[in-house]
Amino acid sequence: MTAKNIILFITDQWRWDTLNQPGHPCKLPHLQAFRDEATNHVNAFTSVPLCTPARGSLFTGKWPHQTGTMDNVQGSSFYPQGKLHPSHKTYMERLQEAGYDVSFIGKWHLGAGTLSDRGIDAQLSDGGSEPLIPANDLEFATPRKTPFYGTITKGTHMDEKRVMAGIEKLESLSASGKPFCLIVSLPGPHFPHHVPAEWVGMYDDLPDDYMPENFVPQFTEAGKPQAQGAHYWPCQDTRGLDQQDWRRTAQHYFGFCSFIDDLFGRFRREMTALGLDETTSLAFTADHGEMLGAHGWFDKGPFFYEEVMRIPMLIREAGQGGRCRQRRVRGLP
Numbered sequence: 001m002t003a004k005n006i007i008l009f010i011t012d013q014w015r016w017d018t019l020n021q022p023g024h025p026c027k028l029p030h031l032q033a034f035r036d037e038a039t040n041h042v043n044a045f046t047s048v049p050l051c052t053p054a055r056g057s058l059f060t061g062k063w064p065h066q067t068g069t070m071d072n073v074q075g076s077s078f079y080p081q082g083k084l085h086p087s088h089k090t091y092m093e094r095l096q097e098a099g100y101d102v103s104f105i106g107k108w109h110l111g112a113g114t115l116s117d118r119g120i121d122a123q124l125s126d127g128g129s130e131p132l133i134p135a136n137d138l139e140f141a142t143p144r145k146t147p148f149y150g151t152i153t154k155g156t157h158m159d160e161k162r163v164m165a166g167i168e169k170l171e172s173l174s175a176s177g178k179p180f181c182l183i184v185s186l187p188g189p190h191f192p193h194h195v196p197a198e199w200v201g202m203y204d205d206l207p208d209d210y211m212p213e214n215f216v217p218q219f220t221e222a223g224k225p226q227a228q229g230a231h232y233w234p235c236q237d238t239r240g241l242d243q244q245d246w247r248r249t250a251q252h253y254f255g256f257c258s259f260i261d262d263l264f265g266r267f268r269r270e271m272t273a274l275g276l277d278e279t280t281s282l283a284f285t286a287d288h289g290e291m292l293g294a295h296g297w298f299d300k301g302p303f304f305y306e307e308v309m310r311i312p313m314l315i316r317e318a319g320q321g322g323r324c325r326q327r328r329v330r331g332l333p
Helices: 029-037 051-060 091-097 158-174 197-201 243-273
Strands: 005-011 039-043 101-106 121-123 150-154 180-185 194-196 280-286 313-316 325-328
Touching: 005 158, 005 243, 029 243, 029 280, 029 313, 051 091, 091 101, 091 180, 101 158, 150 197, 158 180, 158 243, 194 197, 194 243, 197 243, 243 280
Parallel strands: 005 180, 005 280, 039 325, 101 121, 101 180, 150 194
Antiparallel strands: 039 313, 280 313
């Protein structure tokens, strides 16, 4: 039996409802078209709504308490200085051992340089030689309130550079004659919501009085756990945001998703042009969701609301016909 190629297109902080809630304002034509030819795992949930632990689960198949990745790497609270312990193998290493060419492009967030340490080709990645948050040469319009919103007027967003690198890598891997695994991992639509102007403008029609669903002023809900009584990072303190700030935040988040949708469409077309549809499985998912004003919160945190726990998961198996299937997802063992 011929080994099939595997591609994972992973995003960060992508809400499930943008792809699955009927009538949602987010415009995602390419992902919706992919959903119609893939299996839509409608009840996929993250292991924990925090980047590093969720990614540890995604790449090892283990719970965070099993790998020790109980916090983001910046906290340096686990093996040493915030690195995934080398004893916890990822599926990338197992595929390499099975004869696959393996490449990783973009956000890793499980320890600086540790993909290279594991023998994995890493490009534009903190798992290789790049910083987790690289410098950029972007220019912005006003108003701007980072990390909630910022409209890019000049410069190339790093996620576009990552996807273009992914397309280039796809071309070389497909010509190698060996089975391959390619991961394209984007930090977006995680904040800061710095988004090219054309994609922000796509949501100028968002109602002027828009407010997030499930919104209440932050820290005003009674009966919540003590851990929800204060913000953990300055960006989570939303008490200074007015109604227009929330509208702009949603506008930029939705625009960010549409921008990435366009990048995914370019990648998907290249995959077809290279004749890979019959030999390559392609998956789209995220590490966790985003509160986006629900319960007054921005970002994610120590809570298990659907806004952050439920994730999109679309998987098109190699050779799968153009018929959407829906499945539940079983949890980790």
